[in-house]
Amino acid sequence: MTTTPTVRKLSYSRAINEALAEELARDERVFIMGQDVGAFGGAFGVTRGLHARFGGERVIDTPISEMFLVGGGVGAAITGLRPVVEMQYADFLWNAGDEIVGKMSKWRYMHGGLFTVPMVLRLPEGAAGGAGPEHSTCPEAALLAAAGSYIVIPSTPYDAKGLLKSAIRDDNPVAYFEHKGMYGLKGEVPEEEYTIPLGQADLKRVGDDVSIITWGRMVHRALEAAETAAADGISVEVLDLRCLRPLDVAAIVATVEKTGRVIISHEAGKTGGGGGEIAAIIAEECITSLEAPVRRICGIETPVPQSTHLEQYVVPTAEDLGAAITDIARY
């Protein structure tokens, strides 16, 4: 008789921490830098304990210099190291725009493939607790045009750990978005080491009538909405893309062909969010499978207000999704 392994539950934040610890231990070329990532453990506590365990040369506190954080990471990466850079907020990618888009993403290509740029940018994103217009966005789509870099957005502790380990080991640069509102979220994470390949979407729920294609924190609201819809007899499939690059086009096409009714949902505002790209791919690749117009259920198209009172209206809720499901199922 085999014993069921005891299932361990970890928070999203701890899962990331564990991935970092394991990779720091495994490969001495890996190091972490960012603001207050050292003894303080990071603005959100994600790097807690790493400074004590690995020391100040592996876990480095930096000045408030985002261009250095990324550009310096590139410099270290092309000379043999594997930096994991923490931005205090994902929104700050705009403070290092050229370093991300022009240097991290292009250095290898534009120098004829002579270098690799194995670095990971950790980007805590999302609306959570009134952090305002400059500390609350989900800017992952800003990097869609930045060919050369991968874009990873895990939605569960399990995915967060497995994808981060792959990202650190990958020789391409990776922008890794982690939603601040999920740090406390708990989920199963095996004791044993594992990795998740970049570029594979994950069916978080299987269904027949309607597909929700989503990523990041919206996955959970989609699952909630799917649960509610099930009670009404509508079977909803939830596809978590997990990566915007490499993008799992096959998984997108498969779910569209299966249900013919698609809702795309992300927290970022609709215009210029990643959903446009997904909708376009559907319109190109499998439009004839559609039984209803595509719908995007996304964040508001304004900066995120500072006031928590208004902030609550910014991100689509499970109810918003529920209404869209009912609508599209009836179409």
Added chain:
Amino acid sequence: MTTTPTVRKLSYSRAINEALAEELARDERVFIMGQDVGAFGGAFGVTRGLHARFGGERVIDTPISEMFLVGGGVGAAITGLRPVVEMQYADFLWNAGDEIVGKMSKWRYMHGGLFTVPMVLRLPEGAAGGAGPEHSTCPEAALLAAAGSYIVIPSTPYDAKGLLKSAIRDDNPVAYFEHKGMYGLKGEVPEEEYTIPLGQADLKRVGDDVSIITWGRMVHRALEAAETAAADGISVEVLDLRCLRPLDVAAIVATVEKTGRVIISHEAGKTGGGGGEIAAIIAEECITSLEAPVRRICGIETPVPQSTHLEQYVVPTAEDLGAAITDIARY
């Protein structure tokens, strides 16, 4: 008997220059700043003559400090002036990412509407003559998510002048993209003053069978392809969006409903280019009018190579569009 007014032809570059001169003369709050925009006349000669005519306090040479260019522009705009800032290359918007996305676009909203930010960012874009990965892109879609700023991309001398004058007079910030490869392009520009409202697409060619939705320099390749297709009996409509924000959704829907066959074309790479947004809108708003899948004919999905030999393969040609037209017409 009325006399036909003599039609004046001006280059795209001169049309922009004229708009600048007229607005500098009309409103003393307007000033220009940028690298070498003074006596030198700008890297591409667009501001030639303005320094001599308006002096060094209206046409200001700046250091190589893109964050100051934009952020300083915001500072001037919220204290009563109307800066027109020239970036030497549109790609450099990434060097001032936070200033554009976080400050220029958000300052008004996030301070409760207490300020206006009447400024124009002139952004010379596009592949032309081997300027390489960091001086050749068409990054207009990078600002799609930057609600608060308008995005203008004129394709003819007439549009360039009329839209720039409107942009300068508008109390909202405007990112104005001008394709370097069009500076020499000539077209009719009336002697009389005129402006073109922001947010109105323009049907550059009327047709019945296939719609090409496009903007910027690709408009001309689309017209060329349309001409060729006409010889084969395919009637192509060319819709020049002219602005990505405000976006003329009605014009998009109208042309889709008319022809049912849509090609979206832009010079920027397909993934993360503005075409995704347009395709998504079609998939949401008028998918039932489609007789064929949407097609995107766009630039390559790599950085633009430095070598002119390779650069020629980067931007879709009229032939590429022609092939797509034939294909989609037959579908």
Added chain:
Amino acid sequence: MLTDELKIEIYRMMYLAQTWEQRLLRLLDDGLVSGFYHAGRGHEALEVASMVALRDDDYLLYDHRGCAHMLAKRMSMVSLFGDFLGNDKGSTKGLGAGIVHIADPDHGVLGQSGTLGGGHVLAAGVGLSIKLRKTDQVVVNFFGDGAANRGTFHEGANVAGAWKLPVIYIVQNNGWAISTPQSQVTAIESFAERAAGYGMAGVSIDGMDPFLVYETMAEAVERARGGGGPTLLEGRVVRFRGHYEGDPGTYRSKEELAAGKDLDPVVRTRLRLLEDGLRTEEELDRLQHDVDAEIEAALEEALTGTVPGRERLSEGLYV
């Protein structure tokens, strides 16, 4: 000139700023005020005395460290409370709200960049605007020792120096950026050492001494108004509380903090006024009592405000 009346006014405003913040912290404790607050306790002398040296039409780009600079720039306390309460009594009518995006054009309060250091280049642009409009205004940009290392500082300071713009950069050097001590991320002791590289006047002073701050600032303002160009004014200050409310602050030693608190600018200034015989104990008690009442009255009014509804979510995005 630092008259006796000005000294009293500076003290009054410091006391007001401190007490106002205490009251705000109680609202936070009561759950009435949401979000991040970075208490300014300890920074009152630098923030208040420098602002008292300005005119109403001078500009301020404040920083996140408390609200004393805004109060001293004569923003209404009702508006400030309203901003934190996120209601329509606030300067931003509940739309911005919270310290980050308070503003008041009538008093030259231009707002803040939430990405620290964003103000460095804005300030240079405001300076350029003043020069082009040929007024004799000045603009002040506040920031911390941490934000001093943003590249925006280089670009703003270089232009301000090259074009002799009327910009005053005030670095509130409390030695810490959240948990990171200045010495770990910066080679120099004083940021004023960077001024010369931009052709700027640079001065580093005890930012806990309001009268010294006032006099240094008055000089900088005079220079700026007279076309003499920008100043980098460093005030050495002490952050009494955590980086934000809730920060355990374990990275800082008890001794360091205790030594810092001995320099309390509010307490010491009161003593000085008494020692110099400018006011009696009773007079100061009465002054403080009046301030307390003012604050309570302002809060009372602010609490009558209404929180904006969902329909106002996009208000102010476009003109």
Added chain:
Amino acid sequence: MLTDELKIEIYRMMYLAQTWEQRLLRLLDDGLVSGFYHAGRGHEALEVASMVALRDDDYLLYDHRGCAHMLAKRMSMVSLFGDFLGNDKGSTKGLGAGIVHIADPDHGVLGQSGTLGGGHVLAAGVGLSIKLRKTDQVVVNFFGDGAANRGTFHEGANVAGAWKLPVIYIVQNNGWAISTPQSQVTAIESFAERAAGYGMAGVSIDGMDPFLVYETMAEAVERARGGGGPTLLEGRVVRFRGHYEGDPGTYRSKEELAAGKDLDPVVRTRLRLLEDGLRTEEELDRLQHDVDAEIEAALEEALTGTVPGRERLSEGLYV
């Protein structure tokens, strides 16, 4: 130590850089080489002598002003020609091509940021990498007086100073950024004045004197290798040609340019070698003749290269 042999080598390399560039300009005239070229004529002493003070395993982030630094860092001339011809003889096999993105990992040539000043922060990261890997390499970052004003400089220099990284920032101060004179956009005369603000050694020298450059550089390298931290080395130089080929350069007076050309580092160094009796006229003629032949041979080989086909457009994008 600057031995006589080193002096000859420095001269040889300067002559080579100058002649190599002449040859390249002929290719440009002939339409064989595409694109933007920013001639380095006049900058040879600074670019060559500083690189001669390095080892092969030291790193270089060059700038757009000519190719003398790359040549002196021992890049193959065949590769360099191939890069400009955009063919597979180039270091980037015709994929990067043109001065902006030449590279040679074996000689530590890490490439260039086409957005000027991008290298400032990369260099600091390379310095950090050296420190973490505990080698005694150094990294050199070249840039002009114009690019010195990018905010990236502040962020890179601050870190380099704070962490005593082995970075040498070389500013090639030719007084012009395209048409914009330094004095119009910068308050200071010498960028070395900015070094102290970062806890860096700063020195400004005549960049037209290769032996002085070598000695100053040797000191900076020794300091960096020994853990003494970064240096900001300003060389005052003259740009003999337009900003790019085709720039009429009307913004600069004939007198200024003529005076600059009188300082020709290649001509004057030859004279010095003769005056000091290190070599005879004939010996130098022979040396130059050999260099000329080397260049022609390299070009001949480079011209046999093949331009990459369309199918290679995305090569090297991902690993």
